[in-house]
Amino acid sequence: MNIHRKFLLVLLLSSSMGLSSAIADYSEHPDAQKFIEKIENDYDRTKILTIFKSANKQQSIINAMNRPAEKVKSWADYKKIFIQEKRVNQGVQFWLENDEILTKASKKYGVAPEIIVAIIGVETSYGRNKGSYRVIDALTTLSFDYPKRSKFFKKQLKSFFLLCEEQKQDPLSLKGSYAGAMGYGQFIPSSYRSFAIDFDGDGFSDIWNNKADAIGSVANYFSQHGWRSGEKIVIPAKFDKSYDTSLVNKLKLDKNIGNLKKIGFHPLYPLSDQIKALPLILESDDGKKYLLGLHNFYVITRYNHSHLYAMAVYE
Template sequence: MNSVCRRLKPAVLGTVAAAAVLITASLPAEADPGFDRFVRGFWPKAQAAGVSAQTYNAVFTGMQPDDDTLRLMSKQSEFVKPIWEYLDSAVSDTRVEKGREMLREYGAVLQQIEARYGVDREAVLAIWGMETNYGGFMGKHNVIQALATLAYAAPRRKSFWEKELVTALGVVQAGHVRFQDMEGSWAGAMGHTQFMPSSWKAYAADYNGDGRRDIWTSIPDALASTANYLNKHGWQTGKTWGYEVKLPAGFDYHLADGDKTLSLGEWGRYGIRRSNGKDFPRPSDNAILVLPAGASGPAFLMLKNFYVIKRYNNATAYALAVGHLADRLIGGGPLEGDWSREHLPLSRSETAEMQALLNRHGFSVGTADGKIGPATRRGIRAYQKSRGMIPDGYASVVLLARLKLDG
């Protein structure tokens, strides 16, 4: 008796045995035997979560690993895209104009969603634009195949991928989407606004009341789901994400540590002003000073909603792009500050080299692992201060070149 059947109750042995035979019989000649074993061995977890043998067989019969997922999961991201290049693409004039068209087309829906969830419509629309270019590209991978590939072959986070796979199977079984229509990214993010299955389970919304939470073909469902997600993570209605600001001459860059929280009024007492010259509308709002490219680029005071956006995608560049796109959609202009584009960010190997040089010069940052954390930023600041540089803690090719000159 095979490994699937040994764990099942007698009442379902026949059905699952037939399913297992069908899966085996349908595999192509070039089948991956390891993946076949994974499919058989994963059945008890799916069954325990309420997935039926009928659904399991219908989904997995003839399935093989997703070659593109295999390729992408093993690709090392050695180079970092500069934030200014990211923003040039993410908040392009084309995307802004398309977003304004969508704002007009779905204005009534977005108005109702804003009223229902308390999340500003332009923020919801900006996430849609960022994630799939307003539905223009939602990914061409079957989500269950991609997640099964990751659960089978990914060297890390196996339990995470297995959990997402079980949840995705449950979505199909409940009839929210057909298996063949369940398209998304190579890593399993789904639909118009790219939810992982676990996020879909927790936050997806049925806007039109048809009993399905369809983020793949129902734009209102997808937008409502995004608003619900932001609402549940603490979105503050009617408040912005942050403000572009100007720093005064002689500013203490140690205050821009990414953690220090002060009210806008208190930041103002340090000489910080909005780039457009206007006053802060609510001086009591708390904010954190963020310099995405150090002193060589624009500065921002980020409010609570910025960090709510980061719950959607935990990257400063992403959250800044969403916030800026949202502003542009309702008539805001480009950023005021310029990026000093020669201050390119470091790749991971370059970061490790920088850390080794800082350690060699007596600015201890710990292990040279290529990851920038608080210790590395403190070491950079100390080094910069010792050399008469602005101590902004920003790691760039310019900083690395200076370290190399020091020997």
């Protein structure tokens, strides 16, 4: 390689490194500047600039968000991911180790212990996979370098700054998923501020390392979303051949049993015609399962908007 080419190569590499460094420093990002102007009444401008100087753009986060959506899994395939002997055994162990806290949370919030345990199991394998990204890196990357969802993630970034202020936490230290979800139950910042609780009274709602707070927070989330203690979640059903396919597996609880019977959906258990339900069809290894999801099923889908997720939690 001649001297001229070497010089060009060095120049290109230097420029590339400089650009990378500039992009990584969100304190000078134009969109970040606008963000600061909007929230500086709620959070100190100097603090935000200092934090943004230490926040790093993570291309792997953008790559994860841009991955083609998974093909729609059947219930049979989805179930195998979450309902397996190893995870079930881990769930039993988690329950036994935290039985006193689970009982306390269940009594206070009216949410069955098995639902709390199932949520934490599905979300993080009982705390084994809580996420390794700094939350600040995830939220700045998605707020300022991911236009498709920037509006949503800017709201989460503001909530994150506020929760750190309220809880006296270092914004550069907290870890989470590539989408900024945090702790045992994978709360996004806005959910944390609304539903995370200090269940052991130590002054910090620590959903990252404190199982009592994590358990109490999940229970509180379900309670605040209208969980009804002791009510069924799903029931088996029979569908007429003429049933309306457009209503199946939709997460809308806007029809009652009386309405559904008239259009081909029949519960196999006696239920009041006034009870609301949503029709479900699951493709299992044994063929199709016909079900009606009731109010508590719908509440589970408020945690994650997927009927398959809700079934994994239920089973």
